[in-house]
Amino acid sequence: MLVRTIAAGTFTALAVLATGTAQARDQIQIAGSSTVLPFANIAAEQFGKAFAGKFKTPIVESGGSSAGLKNFCGGIGENTIDIANSSRKIRPREIEECKKNGVAEIQEIKIGYDGIVFASSTQSGKFALEPKHIYLAVAAQVPVKGKLAANPYRNWKEIDPKLPDQPIQLFIPGEKHGTREVFEEKVLEAGCHDFPEIKAITDAKARANACKAVRKDGLSVDIDGDYTETLARLQRTPTAVGVFGLSFYDQNRDKIQVATVSGIEPSVETIADGKYPVSRPLYFYVKKAHIGVIPGLKEYVQFFLSDKIVGDEGMAVDKGLIPMPAAERAAVRAAFGKGALVN
Amino acid sequence: MTDSTLRMSTADPLARTPRKLTFDSKRIRARYAAERRFRAYGVAAIVFGLAFLVWLFATLILQGYGALQQTRIKFDVTLDREILAPGGTVDDTALRTADYTAMVRTALRTTLGIGSDRVARREAYALMSNGADSELRRIVLADPTLIGKTVPVWISASADVDTFLKDQKQRQLAEDRRRLNDRQIAWIDRLTADGRIDRQFNTALFVNGASSDPEQAGMGVAIVGSLYMMLVVLLTALPVGVAAAVYLEEFAPRNRWTDLIEVNINNLAAVPSIVFGLLGLAIFLNFFGMPRSAPVVGGLVLSLMTLPVVIIATRASIKAVPPSIREAALGVGASKMQVIMHHVVPLAMPGVLTGTIIGMARALGETAPLLLIGMVAFVVAYPATPFDPATALPVQIYMWAGASERAFVERTSAAILILLAFLVVMNATAVILRRRFERRW
The missing domain is CATH 1.20.5 (Single alpha-helices involved in coiled-coils or other helix-helix interfaces)
Structure with a gap:
């Protein structure tokens, strides 16, 4: 009996499976950066509410900028995603890959900025950092008496007497994170290029590598997980300094305190007007070929760019997105309206 | 020694005294x-x-346990007939699209006595959940007779308020270390004194889909997605696994090929789950063109993972059926097929089901294979069929664990408890099935 019931059940189920597949997709599919994810989530959720009955709520997958763009460039059609969220600009290699697979027309949408902050436990001393300090604390080789030598610094005080008398311990984003690139470019490279020893290196590539190579003696630890892991580590090592997104710091103000960089305290305002140096633009990329095919795709992009989401008091801004100035927002909207492409 | x-x-036993x-x-x-x-x-x-x-x-x-309760605020909301039923008739579209946010906000402003001060308004609105409009809409749709009256309504407070009231330490912090400022705390204290703030059971946690607002976020879509996947696993892995095991055990000749198959089935049981995800992406999505993020694809991927477990369990329980049963059946003239279908498989069934359920319990906790087929996603709406996008229980846990809002910390633990409850139920079912139907010879 049991056997027969199971067999019958299987056949019915297979029949259902066979009939169900032949349906056009009526829901936007998005994938990519976990930094953009919270903003894409709120936009998708509000889009679903605002267009209830007309369009379905988009699906937002997480997984990282590179994975999202790879998926995005996989081809055109219902089984491919419509939008890739990215915490960095699309690379020329990825555009080529896209073109090879038939994704010829890509529209780039900038949504705002992400601020990257240095924070320590509330039990630690206060840090007023310069990019130079971080470079000297993190680099594998630092200038010592005219030439590069293995990093000798073990206490912040040795780098600058104004810094707290605390052993150096940093938690920096791992190499698979988009944040790492910003950290290298805006902090390490900015911090190293004033040293004559670095200037003396003529080969540009070797110079960049000298700035970016990170010490491996355990005083700087790569975190491959997310900010929650960095926070857990800071609570275990209260003297350490960690790298966070501004919104994460904002949600955890009771546990961590932020360091100023070049004398500027990071906040939505100081990042938006460019005074605070460590920030990066956030983007998403749209397949133009899918506009008009996937219902609601154009409306979703317009909704995302509306002031309700990315405006100065928008909902994504409440979640920690740094808004673009009004003029820039208008320019992004106009470019999307005209159908401007990445090339 | x-x-x-x-x-x-x-x-020489007799020659010695028994001292040794x-x-x-x-x-x-x-x-x-x-x-x-x-x-x-x-x-x-x-x-x-x-x-x-x-x-x-x-x-x-x-x-x-904190996540099981959610702070709610009581407002006296005026359900304006002009807005909800323009022209005096109650019309479904008007009811759905009315500006409920404005109604709740007006009620909030009247309760706190806030005028046109923009900063004060913004700060006051931050006390209330972003999903307040959906909550009010649900209430009005459930009982349209309320239209035109001023009714007391319990609306979810924002996650910041909820966290503040649950965590006593927050109050001692300096103002710039808190999410709420002094004025907002004064309002909360006033609402509490008026009996307008209460903690109620958090149904949203079990019913709602994903949300950016912790107070509106729930496991509903994940629970349904996981159930769909388990259904697909049951319907594919069980029959395929049993058929394979019966053939291998009863019909297949013993030679080098069947040995090779046997070794490979055992190997397959030890393959890391992410590999099955890659396989699913290549076969089900790219080759067969099945939809992304769909529980049916997730279920098929997990079936591949569960299949070796089912085959191994089935073969073991078929082996445990004593030869006397087979011989007796053959002796009264049953064909080989009748012996298997009428006697061997039914007798082996409790063991098969136990193996299947344990395999499914393992599959229930998998996230890695789901990442590549697009199920690690933010899904708000319930899937109507297994072909609609959904997410899964462990995925929801993973996504909440990475969220920055403090209120998601307790929700993550609550979600883990829900997943564990599912696993306990499944494993208990396996034990009960075995106890009730297993025969001993």
Whole structure:
């Protein structure tokens, strides 16, 4: 009996499976950066509410900028995603890959900025950092008496007497994170290029590598997980300094305190007007070929760019997105309206 | 050592006094001590394991029980007839699209006595959930007779308020270290004094889909997605697994090929789950063109993972059916097919089901294979069929664990408890099935 019931059940189920597949997709599919994810989530959720009955709520997958763009460039059609969220600009290699697979027309949408902050436990001393300090604390080789030598610094005080008398311990984003690139470019490279020893290196590539190579003696630890892991580590090592997104710091103000960089305290305002140096633009990329095919795709992009989401008091801004100035927002909207492409 | 005494005593048993046969009390004591130590190691191992389990459960429950309650605020909302039923008739579209946010906000402003001060308004709105409009809409749709009246309505407070009221330490912090400022706290205190703030059971946690607002976020879509996937696993892995096992056990000749298949089935059971995800992406999505993020694809991927477990369990329980049953059936004239379908498989069924359920319980906790087929996603709407996008229980846990809002910390623990409850139910079912239907010979 049991056997027969199971067999019958299987056949019915297979029949259902066979009939169900032949349906056009009526829901936007998005994938990519976990930094953009919270903003894409709120936009998708509000889009679903605002267009209830007309369009379905988009699906937002997480997984990282590179994975999202790879998926995005996989081809055109219902089984491919419509939008890739990215915490960095699309690379020329990825555009080529896209073109090879038939994704010829890509529209780039900038949504705002992400601020990257240095924070320590509330039990630690206060840090007023310069990019130079971080470079000297993190680099594998630092200038010592005219030439590069293995990093000798073990206490912040040795780098600058104004810094707290605390052993150096940093938690920096791992190499698979988009944040790492910003950290290298805006902090390490900015911090190293004033040293004559670095200037003396003529080969540009070797110079960049000298700035970016990170010490491996355990005083700087790569975190491959997310900010929650960095926070857990800071609570275990209260003297350490960690790298966070501004919104994460904002949600955890009771546990961590932020360091100023070049004398500027990071906040939505100081990042938006460019005074605070460590920030990066956030983007998403749209397949133009899918506009008009996937219902609601154009409306979703317009909704995302509306002031309700990315405006100065928008909902994504409440979640920690740094808004673009009004003029820039208008320019992004106009470019999307005209159908401007990445090339 | 016993050898020599033994030999000596057997060589010439009568010539010696039985002195050597008496127990050497020192050696015996050492043997007993060794046995006691051995037992102690066993107990220590169990205590060690249990201690971790208790620790895990204690932290989860301590962190997670808070999420079962959600702070709500009572407002006297005027359900304006002009807005909700323009022209005097109650019309469904107007009811759905009315600006409920404005109604709740007006009620909030009147309760707190806020005028046109923009900053004060913004700060006051931050006390209330972003999903307040959906909550009010649900209430009005459920009972349209309320239109035109001013009714007391419980609306979810924002996650910041909820966290503040649950965590006593927040109040002692300096203003710039808190999410709420002094004025907002004064409002909360006033609302509490008026009896307008209360903690109620958090139904949203079990019913709602994903949300950016912790107070509106729930496991509903994940629970349904996981159930769909388990259904697909049951409907594919069980029949395919049983058919494969029956053939291998009853019909297949014993040769090099069947040995090779057997080795490979055992290997397959040990393949890391992410590999099945890659396979699913290549076959189901790219080749067959099945939809992304759909539980049916997730279920098929997990079936591939569960299949070897089912085959191994089925073969073991078919082997356990005594030959006498087969021989008796053959003896009264049953065909080989009848022997298998009428006797062997039904008798093996409890063991098969136990194996299947344990395999499914393992599949229920998998996230890695789901990442590549797009199920690690933010899904708001319930899937109507297994072809609609959905997410899964462990995925929801993973996504909440990475969220920055403090209120998601307790929700993560609560979600883990829900997943554990599912696993306990499944494993208990396996035990019950085995106890009730298993036959012993």
